[in-house]
Amino acid sequence: MVSGHRSSGDTEKAVRAKLGDAPVRHEQMAAVANIYRAAAAVRQHFENSVLRGVELTWTSFVVLWVVWIWGEMETRRVAEEAGISKGTLTGVARTLQGRGLMARSAHPTDGRLALLALTPEGEALMTDVFPQFNAEEGFVTGPLNDDEVLRLADLLRRIVVQVETCGEERRLELLDGQDPHPRRSGRRPKG
Known part of the structure; x- marks a missing residue:
């Protein structure tokens, strides 16, 4: 779903080639994959710049x-x-x-x-670091104009609201009313 060193476009092409005619909602998959990629890239940028110094x-x-x-x-x-x-x-x-x-x-x-x-x-730190943080928010949204930034914020907010208001009901539907299995690290149990 997500690839670290390949472009989003390359990944989307590889997925289409791999899945062929499988009934997959490619546009929605690309949107969710790019939400994840964007969040990871932004987080890493902030941690390696503004936040590392403090x-x-x-x-x-x-x-x-x-x-x-x-x-x-x-x-x-x-x-x-x-x-x-x-x-x-x-x-x-x-x-x-x-x-x-x-x-x-x-x-x-x-x-x-x-x-x-x-x-x-803590108050002094936040007062000092937030202007730098906000400047980087400007940097990462730099390719967008103000209208696009507002549209992006609105679209992402709508996705958050969808998950927050309907996610529990959807989970119950998918799991047939059962509680989800406990989270695992991916490691096999010892034994």
């Missing part, structure tokens, strides 16, 4: 961004907004706490819950 990963930046924009939040809400698991958030938050960029505190009314907030150092 020793942040994409995920740690997103966690900082969410808390910077929305203020102190429950950890489960931060994970939801960042689009990551609670387990991933735990590790990222610990790293950011260790760097003095984020503080964790107990929820005032429910001791089972925890809150995350940026420290003054």
Whole structure:
């Protein structure tokens, strides 16, 4: 579906050649493959440029961004907004706490819950790094004019809404109402 060193066009031609007349929705496959390729390319560019200088990963930046924009939040809400698991958030938050960029505190009314907030150092970092980050957003969308950027944002937003509003129902339909199998790393079980 996705190839790292070949162009999107080359990959699409190879898929058409391989699958021939199989009933495949080539345009939709190309769209999803290019969403993935674009996301991976953008993430890698940001991590190797703006974020590397401040020793942040994409995920740690997103966690900082969410808390910077929305203020102190429950950890489960931060994970939801960042689009990551609670387990991933735990590790990222610990790293950011260790760097003095984020503080964790107990929820005032429910001791089972925890809150995350940026420290003054975290606020200062985001204030400093965001203009650089935004400049790179301009760089990666540089080939598009303003109308195309707005159209792209709208089209991607529609895809996100489709998955968020109808994805669960579709999953249940595809799995005949069953829970999905647990995720595996791809390694065969020992034995």
